[in-house]
Amino acid sequence: MKERPMRLWAAVLLLALLLTGCAGQKASETVEDAITATAEPSVDKPISTAEPVKETATPTAEASEEPAGNPSGGASGSPGNPGGMIIKGHYTDMAENFEQLTYTDAENGLTIPYNLFLPEGYAESGEEYPLVVFIADSGVNSDDPADVLTQDGATVWALPEEQEKHPCIILAPQYTNELNSSIGALTTDEHGWTDGLTLMKKLMDYVITEYRVDDSRIYGTGQSQGGMTTIAISDKYPDFYTAQLLVASQWTAEEMAPMADDNLWIIVCEGDSKAYPGMNEATDYWRALGADVATDDVWYSHSSKEEFASLVAAMRDQGCSINYTVLKDGSHMFTWSVAYTIEGIRDWLFEQVKP
DSSP, rough: OHHHHHHHHHHHHHHHHHHTTHHHHHHHHHHHHHHHOOOOOOOTTTTOOOOOOOOOOOOOOOOOOOOOTTOOOOOOOOOOTOOOOOOOOOOOGGGGGGGEEEEETTTTOOOEEEEEEETTHHHOOOEEEEEEEEEEEEEGOOOOOTGGGGGGGHHGSSHHHHHHHSOOOEEEEEEOOHHHHHOOOOOTOOOOOOHHHHHHHHEEEHHHHTTTTTEEEEEEEEHHHOOOOOEEEEESTTTSSSSEEEEEEEOOGGGGGGGSOOOOOEEEEEOTTTTHOOOOHHHHHHHHOOEEEOOOOOOOOOOOOOHHHHHHHHHHHOSEEEEEEEEOOOOOHHHHHHHHGGGHHHHHHHHHHOO
């Protein structure tokens, strides 16, 4: 509606500038600046009043890249993550509540950093607490001990509302570039036992000894490399974990035979070219051994909180110790942007207790 008067005003300004000796490029630039400064917003491009987007992953955001050394099919380990991409989680604000410590193996001098969260009132209570052990994917293998705290699997359990329901100790080790260089990857595609796995298990044993851990409630979880680490330790030490939440990970099915009687919740995406077929094979193998495995149609990853609650309830109604969730489409890394946000699965984990 104001377009014609504005153009007339600009033409008058240009004529005035030309008459006063300000011609050519400078004049046209001056008029363009004036028009830009006074023009009203376009009708089809309104000025946005939204707040800046935070640099955190959301359940609806699919990763478009993979960390260095971490192919989309499902990584095992990597020679570190120099310049690799870290997918930040939803709960990074909780990182400040973790203490950063180190453990040194007295036998070989190897040192591994770790992050530890103690529940409120731990020092005064005298009680024993459940232990959640989270192992990250190889995308955060680095010499910065805080990198693992960018992951939901480490921090979600420290949320005030989670601690109110399930007060627990949280252990989140940081596998470093130095360890990768000196003793090799934590896990490999050959699915063999490694020196890194030995060190990781020693760290867990140390924390259980040094802190008041309820050994009937030790929960293992991890994504990609971390889930594979949890599986490997469970295979070698079948009575160690009370329950496991395995995200975007896989292992040789036959070597997972000891897990047929375990409390497991497994989450993969259809688009994960290693974890999806790998866990299909594992669950078929457990069924052949006589285990009952709860399954469902693929879950829509953008489901609401209420929808996820219904899906979890339907899965639990099947009454199986092994639960296998497949997210529709997706990719390897996308799996863990959703997995740890599902409250019902987190609650299921803490309900598992050794007799």
